[in-house]
Amino acid sequence: MKKFTKAITFFLAIVAPLIIITVALRAPRADHSMLEALRQEYPKEHKSGVDHSKMEILQKDFSNPHEMTAACLTCHTERGTELLHSAHFKWEREEFIPGRGVTYLGKKNLINNFCTGVKSNEGSCMKCHAGYGWNDKTFDFTNPFNIDCIVCHDNTGTYKKASGGAGYPEMGPDGPDFKKILASMGQPKSENCGNCHFGGGGGNNVKHGDLEIALLTAGRDVDVHMGVDGANMSCVDCHTAENHVMKGRYYGVSSTNTQRLNCEDCHTEFPHQKNILNEHSIKVGCQTCHIPIYAKVNATKMYWDWATATRKKDGKEYELLDADGNIVYTSIKGDFVWEKNVKPEYFWFNGTADHHLITDKVDTLSAVLKINTLFGEYRDRNSKIVPVKVHRGRQPYDTEHLTIIQAKLWDKEKGKGALWLDLDWERSIEEGMAYIPLPYSGKYDFIQTEMYMPVNHMVSPASQAVTCKECHTRNDGRLATLTDFYMPGRDRNRFIDLAGQLTLILSFVGIFVHASIRYMAARKRKAAQIQ
Amino acid sequence: MSKHKKVYVYQGFERFWHWNQALLIFLLAFTGFEIHSSYEFFGFETAVDIHNKAAWGFIILIVFAIFWHITTGEWKQYIPTTQNLKAQAEFYLFGIFRNAPHPTRKTVISKLNPLQRLVYLGLKLLVIPVMVISGLLFMFYRYPQGDSIAMINIDNLEIIALVHTAGAFVLLSFVAVHLYLITTGHTVTSNLQAMITGWEELEDEDDSPEHDVNSEKTDTNTSGS
Numbered sequence: 001m002k003k004f005t006k007a008i009t010f011f012l013a014i015v016a017p018l019i020i021i022t023v024a025l026r027a028p029r030a031d032h033s034m035l036e037a038l039r040q041e042y043p044k045e046h047k048s049g050v051d052h053s054k055m056e057i058l059q060k061d062f063s064n065p066h067e068m069t070a071a072c073l074t075c076h077t078e079r080g081t082e083l084l085h086s087a088h089f090k091w092e093r094e095e096f097i098p099g100r101g102v103t104y105l106g107k108k109n110l111i112n113n114f115c116t117g118v119k120s121n122e123g124s125c126m127k128c129h130a131g132y133g134w135n136d137k138t139f140d141f142t143n144p145f146n147i148d149c150i151v152c153h154d155n156t157g158t159y160k161k162a163s164g165g166a167g168y169p170e171m172g173p174d175g176p177d178f179k180k181i182l183a184s185m186g187q188p189k190s191e192n193c194g195n196c197h198f199g200g201g202g203g204n205n206v207k208h209g210d211l212e213i214a215l216l217t218a219g220r221d222v223d224v225h226m227g228v229d230g231a232n233m234s235c236v237d238c239h240t241a242e243n244h245v246m247k248g249r250y251y252g253v254s255s256t257n258t259q260r261l262n263c264e265d266c267h268t269e270f271p272h273q274k275n276i277l278n279e280h281s282i283k284v285g286c287q288t289c290h291i292p293i294y295a296k297v298n299a300t301k302m303y304w305d306w307a308t309a310t311r312k313k314d315g316k317e318y319e320l321l322d323a324d325g326n327i328v329y330t331s332i333k334g335d336f337v338w339e340k341n342v343k344p345e346y347f348w349f350n351g352t353a354d355h356h357l358i359t360d361k362v363d364t365l366s367a368v369l370k371i372n373t374l375f376g377e378y379r380d381r382n383s384k385i386v387p388v389k390v391h392r393g394r395q396p397y398d399t400e401h402l403t404i405i406q407a408k409l410w411d412k413e414k415g416k417g418a419l420w421l422d423l424d425w426e427r428s429i430e431e432g433m434a435y436i437p438l439p440y441s442g443k444y445d446f447i448q449t450e451m452y453m454p455v456n457h458m459v460s461p462a463s464q465a466v467t468c469k470e471c472h473t474r475n476d477g478r479l480a481t482l483t484d485f486y487m488p489g490r491d492r493n494r495f496i497d498l499a500g501q502l503t504l505i506l507s508f509v510g511i512f513v514h515a516s517i518r519y520m521a522a523r524k525r526k527a528a529q530i531q
Numbered sequence: 532m533s534k535h536k537k538v539y540v541y542q543g544f545e546r547f548w549h550w551n552q553a554l555l556i557f558l559l560a561f562t563g564f565e566i567h568s569s570y571e572f573f574g575f576e577t578a579v580d581i582h583n584k585a586a587w588g589f590i591i592l593i594v595f596a597i598f599w600h601i602t603t604g605e606w607k608q609y610i611p612t613t614q615n616l617k618a619q620a621e622f623y624l625f626g627i628f629r630n631a632p633h634p635t636r637k638t639v640i641s642k643l644n645p646l647q648r649l650v651y652l653g654l655k656l657l658v659i660p661v662m663v664i665s666g667l668l669f670m671f672y673r674y675p676q677g678d679s680i681a682m683i684n685i686d687n688l689e690i691i692a693l694v695h696t697a698g699a700f701v702l703l704s705f706v707a708v709h710l711y712l713i714t715t716g717h718t719v720t721s722n723l724q725a726m727i728t729g730w731e732e733l734e735d736e737d738d739s740p741e742h743d744v745n746s747e748k749t750d751t752n753t754s755g756s
Contacts, residue, residue, distance in 0.1 A: 009543075013543075013547045020588070276579065379686065467575075467576070468576045469575045472566075472575050485687065485688070485689075486687060486688045488567070488688070488692060489567065489575060490568070491689070491692075492567065492568075492696070493693050493696070496693055496696055496697050497696070499697075499700070500699070500700025500701075500703075501700070503700055503701070503704045504707065507704045507707045508707060510708070511707065511708065511711040514623075515711065518627060518628060521628040521629070521630070522630075525630060
């Protein structure tokens with residue numbers, strides 16, 4: 001009996017730690033109280049304290065849009081000055097870039113990897129300018145009446161700027177119903193932002209891949225924040241503004257680690273139950289795991305080859321479409337590659353960036369010209385791994401002066417050198433460079449270009465987040481290209497692994513040989529004994 | 532003929548410690564090499580979970596074991612000696628095949644032969660501490676964070692990880708050889724039984740090996756395993 005009790009005690013002693021480990025291994029009970037609080041707070045509809053339909057000054061029949069702005073500014077007296085200093089109006093910010101110092105950069109003067117740049121094309125590009133009449137270099141950036149209030153604050157969804165109208169809407173009987181629009185003025189809706197930000201690059205989802213019209217109607221599978229069956233948030237719930245300075249940075253045009261909008265602002269730095277995940281956030285951006293793919297509904301442009309533009313079929317310009325209806329070739333723009341459900345590429349990023357200016361020299365020895373450069377590396381304490389849409393392409397450059405080229409793409413009429421109308425590279429380059437003005441040698445060629453755009457939207461539900469194994473895997477993991485640090489499960493030291501395996505194998509061989517000899521010797525002895 | 536006596540060699544805690552250590556080392560190695568991407572079994576996330584929790588279990592066990600070794604004076608078992616060291620090595624290499632007697636007599640106050648003393652001391656003072664320390668660094672190091680997190684700041688995980696991996700290979704090799712050598716006792720299973728029940732048949736302490744002229748013939752031998 002005593003022995004039996006002892007055996008039980010011994011058995012329990014062995015099993016108890018196992019039980020403790022198993023219990024400890026159970027997943028912690030999920031605590032969604034913080035998320036729930038956010039859910040309560042954010043989907044609230046904004047209620048304006050003012051009913052603009054009761055404003056007498058807005059009941060007039062306006063003959064031109066500048067008068068409407070003037071009417072707005074009679075009450076909102078300081079907003080005009082605010083706007084005159086905002087990036088939405090200036091298309092330029094004061095930036096500090098290491099190596100360059102203080103520079104004034106923005107869409108106004110930067111090259112991008114899509115339609116390349118606004119200079120000499122203002123009449124068309126300024127359809128997305130929060131102003132009226134930026135048609136050329138003579139535009140007055142100091143006149144508050146040049147501000148377009150309506151494009152952001154129209155709550156009817158009916159306001160439209162005219163195509164090629166330098167930011168002016170259609171006026172008169174064909175134009176929108178301004179009485180109704182002015183009566184509706186309020187906080188920007190997602191549609192207002194989307195009018196421009198969904199269509200960057202010349203069409204829906206062309207540029208960003210994570211910003212597109214489907215966000216207005218899609219569910220939380222596409223975007224947990226904006227999903228109509230989820231929090232149903234609007235752009236300005238996160239992109240808050242103070243005095244018309246919006247929070248959030250797009251590094252196609254920005255350069256400094258300021259005014260950024262971070263997930264942590266709402267979700268705190270410790271949003272996970274599992275601490276090991278919270279620790280990841282020291283070096284891994286939230287977006288890296290929580291945006292496993294972008295362009296979930298409509299495709300986005302991944303490649304734009306300007307070099308193939310101007311081709312004609314039977315003497316005429318033409319277009320080719322893919323099965324989904326995306327344009328894959330057009331004579332005025334060249335070849336495109338579209339992709340849907342794209343896995344991002346990953347880069348270290350510390351919130352600062354540089355841009356290839358049109359005055360910078362092109363390094364023809366390097367394989368690609370980086371339109372913008374995201375700074376960051378593992379050893380940099382401010383760097384995190386972030387998902388990035390890399391847009392590749394080919395753009396014209398001056399082979400003598402070694403500068404990138406701004407071509408004239410658009411004009412109201414043919415014969416003025418606009419590439420999209422005349423399909424003549426020579427002429428459009430001459431016109432574009434003369435407009436800036438910058439010298440052009442007369443010789444051009446095309447160079448490979450890349451543009452890096454961090455992906456921040458289309459956050460997936462947590463259940464679809466990137467799993468451990470997608471990065472912690474030996475080959476072809478998501479972070480395979482980031483080789484400046486050691487990651488468990490991906491990296492190993494070949495020598496140590498080989499030496500370790502050899503030690504193990506030698507141990508087993510030794511055991512086998514020793515055991516065999518022992519066995520043989522014993523059999524021999526036994527045989528001798530029997531004899 | 533030597534006189535054999537049943538002796539209580541391994542105390543309760545000793546056996547509890549030994550088997551839990553065995554279990555935890557097995558669990559740690561199995562999950563550890565999954566984290567190392569040597570194979571897939573639990574899935575990476577679960578493997579990390581088990582590994583971290585088993586590590587804590589191991590550390591707690593070590594704390595108790597150290598206390599036990601100190602308070603019982605059992606730590607003296609591991610004091611290395613060169614006496615009989617050569618003889619013991621020769622026994623494993625040659626004598627064992629001729630059914631020669633064990634050169635070192637096992638007693639309650641000296642359970643380990645000189646080779647065991649050396650190897651176990653090496654484990655306790657070198658391999659396991661290295662694994663525990665590198666493991667704790669693995670758990671608690673932070674990427675450089677300025678002053679925001681008052682933890683250990685280490686620039687690169689690589690050295691920690693490589694030391695931890697190398698140690699794992701050493702431990703695994705030890706386990707393999709250990710599992711084989713426990714069959715070289717009085718009988719094939721006598722060591723195993725002793726570690727389970729605590730009792731082992733040992734030579735009577737009054738007898739010295741020199742007198743055991745006939746032991747070769749009468750000992751139940753290790754063969755036929």
